[in-house]
Amino acid sequence: MKPASGTVAKQGDGGGEGKKFALGNVYTVKLTTGDVFNGIVLGYDSNPNIVMFDILFSKSISDLQEGTKPKPLDSKTLRMVNANFITELTSLGRVKDPLAKRPSTSLDELEQKEVNVIRDIEKIGFGVTAExxxxxxxxxxxxxxxWVNKDILVMGEVFIRSPYYxxxxxxxxxxxxxxxxxxxxxxxxxxxLSDT
Structure with missing residues (x-):
């Protein structure tokens, strides 16, 4: 995808990109893809010109053509956008503390998620049949x-070896x-399944 020529992100606004994409600014954003969303700026990096938005609602190009209403989203949805791909940027104001309502995740919750993912991965046999x-x-x-290679270890002491009869x-x-x-x-x- 090529950036739009003369995008909003390249146009001067008197205060520069950093001011335009300051933390807490709220915009309706239209991208070169036709996607439109309302979002709160959570961060901006001038190199490589990336803006992080907390999405409030979103609309795809097909929705715009059909005239459907925007889809409300959970405010936990984040989107990183290359500012070169922004074709329209309409200011909707500012919020004082855009991070205040963001849910925090404790280290314990993250560790538990990691344990669950590892446990799920360990349930997958590699190089074994669907049966x-x-x-x-x-x-x-x-x-x-x-799993222990292609053998099933049960109760930590009993192996079921291929072909698993x-x-x-x-x-x-x-x-x-x-x-x-x-x-x-x-x-x-x-x-x-047969026993032999």
Whole structure:
């Protein structure tokens, strides 16, 4: 996408880009793509001429052609825009503290999100068949399960090895081994997979 020639961002406003894009300024912004949104300026970097907006509502070019109303958005939506792509900029005023109403995220919340993402990634078997992944997903609902290469480790002691049949269960105590075989048979039956 090429920047618009003679964009609003390049036009002089007497105070320069820094003043135009000062923290808290509120604008209706139209881009070369045809997108239109109302946003509060949260930051501006003169090199590479990027403005960060807290979006209040947005409209796409198709909405403008159809005459539909703007879509209200959660004020948590941020958008970074190269100011060279702004074709129209209409001032709507200023807010005193644009960051005051922004929700804060604690370090504990971020760490918990990271733990959840890692846990979700660890549930994905790499280089395994779709059938193996279905078996893993089904067993993990009942027993603690994780991948060890292409083997499924259940309860930290029993392995289910490819091709993931009950006779492929290996290791652990006899009771744990029998429990895993029983659960595996039940899950294969629910998934309509044969036992051999």
């Amino acid at each position: 193996a992944q279905k078996i893993f997903d089904a067993i993990s609902k009942t027993l603690p399960t994780r 009950p006779d492929c269960v290996d290791g652990g105590t006899r009771a744990a081994n029998d429990r895993v075989k029983t659960v595996l048979k039940q899950e294969r039956k629910k998934l309509q």
